[in-house]
Amino acid sequence: MKRIAFISEHASPFAILGGVDAGGQNVYVSELAKQLAAGGYLVDIFTRRESPDVPRCVQWEEGVRVIHVDAGPPEVVNKEKLLPYMAAFRNDMLAFIKSSGIRYDLMHANFFMSALVAMEIKAILNIPYVVTFHALGHIRKLHQGEQDQFPAERVHIEEQAMHTADAIIAECPQDQEDLLRYYHPAAEKIKIVPCGVNLDELYRIEKQAARERLSLPQDEIILLQLGRMVPRKGIDNVIRSLASLDCQRRHIRLLVVGGDANLAEQKGTELFRLRQVAIEAGVQAAVTFTGQRKRDELKYYYSAADLFITTPWYEPFGITPLEAMACGTPVIGADVGGIKYSVADGVTGRLVPPNDPDALAGAVDSLLANPQALTAMGAQAISRVKRLFTWNKVASQLDGIYSNIISRYKTATKELSEFRRAV
């Protein structure tokens, strides 16, 4: 049986999603680990201990364990501040490997800090590794400039990781382009493997029933925005677009799901800022902020909505459009990154420029004007997701990549020991 070590320094399967730092990467690591285990792998997920009370090692699912690594204070720390703790992370992970006597066949690092840990462990133990960056320092700097709080070393670490990794997972063609353009790794190392959706968790529920379940009115047009509450997600753009939609007369409501509702009154938080944006745009009566929702509730939100909207400035992949599509809800998404790959323009929704409330309002108007086309798009969305974006398919693509690398290493090790015996 093949043993894989997932490294995900800040994103644990146990986190509550939809806050500032917990979102797509947590889902990616959890779902892939489960799928790989179902396919016969043994997976250990190494993640930083964020509480003194959790056990060192938790048997989470059959074939999947979560190993809490001691690195820095045992509490939640913003991911921008974690780099100094990565040496401790590496040492504690090495200590676990040594004391457990496990020989991992491969590591899969997630995010640049985990890649740093993986490349150092590879140098010591000769275990190959694959990396998914989830986001790239260069791209973040381009969009966020001075507001980017990650240490300057990030880009250099990413460059080193591209050279030492055995494969680099690009999540979409745009990610591949960015990797090549800004980091120049060997092109053959890059493999495009998208994100996925769990169809047992996210599926269509009849709209009326979904709304009843959430106590939402049946006679409103519901637009849904769901995700982490950070400025780059462009939620302000969605709120501003309402100003030209005549929401009151047309009974249009925007539901904003995500973020810690307890912080909504706290200045400096994104939720607080978004409330101000709604007030300034004169649309506060048409916007409902629900706060974070658990995964087993999401299918009701996606199914209750007439349209799902997501207009980030940039997006390495973006799992939420897939989740909406799996529930049969057409998506209006920004024409960026992974969204322009997952949303088929005119087939499963519409693509619009980011940061352009008028273009977004125009797209909402034109889709709402044609309910028949909207229904067809919902059905097409489900088939597109089933065809291209299930975690099961994603895991089987990764299995192919892992297996190639593992057998290459086994052959090389065998040849080396034969050579040593011969000389």
Ligand code: UDP
């Ligand atoms: N999410 C959630 N509850 C919330 C808000 C978000 O479970 O209240 C999940 C959402 O369903 C998705 C993930 O967080 O699976 C966000 O992933 P995405 O790739 O869209 O964004 P990222 O976090 O990678 O920027």
